[in-house]
Amino acid sequence: MVKSDSYSIIEKRLAENVLILDGAMGTMIQSYKLEEQDYRGERFADWNSDLKGNNDLLSLTQPKIIKDIYTSYLAAGADIIETNTFNANYISMLDYHMEDLSYELNFESARLAREAADEFTQQNPDKPRFVAGAVGPTSRTCTISPDVNDPGFRNVHFDELVAAYTTAVDGLIKGGVDIILIETIFDTLNAKAAIYAVLDYFEKTGVRYPIMISGTITDASGRTLSGQTTEAFWNSISHAKPISVGLNCALGPKELRQYVEELSRIADTHVSAHPNAGLPNAFGEYDESPEEMLEEIQGWVDSGFLNIIGGCCGTSPEHIATFAKAFADATPRVIPVIEKACRLSGLEPFNIDGNSLFVNVGERTNVTGTRRCLNVLLKKGILIPRWMWHVNKWKTVPKSSTSTWTKACWIRRLPWSVFLSLSHQNQIFLAYLSCLILRNGRF
Numbered sequence: 536m537v538k539s540d541s542y543s544i545i546e547k548r549l550a551e552n553v554l555i556l557d558g559a560m561g562t563m564i565q566s567y568k569l570e571e572q573d574y575r576g577e578r579f580a581d582w583n584s585d586l587k588g589n590n591d592l593l594s595l596t597q598p599k600i601i602k603d604i605y606t607s608y609l610a611a612g613a614d615i616i617e618t619n620t621f622n623a624n625y626i627s628m629l630d631y632h633m634e635d636l637s638y639e640l641n642f643e644s645a646r647l648a649r650e651a652a653d654e655f656t657q658q659n660p661d662k663p664r665f666v667a668g669a670v671g672p673t674s675r676t677c678t679i680s681p682d683v684n685d686p687g688f689r690n691v692h693f694d695e696l697v698a699a700y701t702t703a704v705d706g707l708i709k710g711g712v713d714i715i716l717i718e719t720i721f722d723t724l725n726a727k728a729a730i731y732a733v734l735d736y737f738e739k740t741g742v743r744y745p746i747m748i749s750g751t752i753t754d755a756s757g758r759t760l761s762g763q764t765t766e767a768f769w770n771s772i773s774h775a776k777p778i779s780v781g782l783n784c785a786l787g788p789k790e791l792r793q794y795v796e797e798l799s800r801i802a803d804t805h806v807s808a809h810p811n812a813g814l815p816n817a818f819g820e821y822d823e824s825p826e827e828m829l830e831e832i833q834g835w836v837d838s839g840f841l842n843i844i845g846g847c848c849g850t851s852p853e854h855i856a857t858f859a860k861a862f863a864d865a866t867p868r869v870i871p872v873i874e875k876a877c878r879l880s881g882l883e884p885f886n887i888d889g890n891s892l893f894v895n896v897g898e899r900t901n902v903t904g905t906r907r908c909l910n911v912l913l914k915k916g917i918l919i920p921r922w923m924w925h926v927n928k929w930k931t932v933p934k935s936s937t938s939t940w941t942k943a944c945w946i947r948r949l950p951w952s953v954f955l956s957l958s959h960q961n962q963i964f965l966a967y968l969s970c971l972i973l974r975n976g977r978f
């Protein structure tokens with residue numbers, strides 16, 4: 536797989552500077568005070584549902600406004616601008632019956648941003664500008680039931696999200712983005728669907744683009760909406776090898792600080808943050824001035840927490856200009872060397888390193904109780920049906936192959952031989968099997 540054209544330029548810029556991401560799109564659109572007919576434009580004049588509030592649609596019906604917003608952030612000094620595509624996915628667009636426009640919305644929004652960014656790069660080639668294709672969480676969550684009376688109910692499933700994200704990413708990349716930014720992640724499972732779609736897309740096209748990932752800590756508990764702590768979140772998504780990981784939205788800089796610090800300590804990639812302009816007031820507005828935000832964020836930069844800084848809800852080109860000016864010569868965070876370990880997570884992180892004692896994790900990999908898990912393991916070749924490999928006891932495994940096929944065993948109640956390659960991740964599964972075997976009195 537080859538790297539995209541601008542990949543190495545972005546890496547070089549990240550090594551030199553704290554890069555500036557843009558600010559809010561929604562708040563800027565609000566300032567234009569657009570009405571229903573502005574959203575509709577000519578093309579959707581007769582559309583059969585209300586369109587006011589469908590900000591992503593404005594890339595088609597009011598392209599000048601969207602490009603002006605991009606331009607105002609570039610003029611403020613943003614190195615990276617985000618496309619107006621936060622909700623331009625099949626799932627979110629269902630609310631407006633515009634799901635079939637997903638590709639076009641992403642493509643057009645990316646194309647406009649590309650145009651704006653290229654104009655600024657041409658004026659000053661020493662400060663290349665990049666376009667990040669914004670991939671939002673969608674309007675539905677894969678982890679949590681929307682029905683309090685039915686905890687098992689889901690109104691969206693992983694495969695549907697993957698399909699929706701694939702279309703969005705296709706539009707963004709063909710529209711000319713440099714980066715894919717999976718952001719405002721309140722449900723890690725939604726983000727994992729996005730990551731899956733993106734990595735699969737890279738594999739099929741043979742070109743890898745940088746991925747930025749940004750989670751959202753929803754309140755003072757320090758957890759995402761689906762319940763994860765910062766480190767658990769990082770453990771869940773680090774396999775995507777993002778060019779940056781960060782936090783955005785929900786909290787203002789003061790409340791976000793400790794979580795950015797935590798991420799900076801544990802992440803062996805660049806760290807980004809784009810906080811809101813404080814917490815919302817009684818009217819749902821954001822009051823923190825550029826100077827107030829800077830006061831807090833200056834400390835983050837001075838402490839070496841950051842590689843990329845921008846703004847989320849309530850921030851404006853003035854906020855971004857203030858950051859760009861303040862951090863023009865700031866030293867970016869140095870990526871720490873993190874000790875290799877098996878890093879897992881549920882709601883909390885679970886790290887297994889050289890000092891860990893016996894670890895027993897089982898129920899989610901319980902092949903005896905979960906037909907679905909069993910099928911996945913069979914498909915991936917982790918479990919091999921007995922007819923494929925006639926080994927009844929682990930000691931019959933050829934010595935020469937013990938490095939990869941370290942253990943093989945046959946479970947009394949199952950018609951399979953089980954082979955485990957002892958990669959680090961599999962140790963926990965092995966631990967579970969050991970328990971099962973001990974309990975059954977086998978060997």
Ligand SMILES: [Zn+2]
Nearest residue numbers: 784785847848
């Ligand atoms: Zn926000």
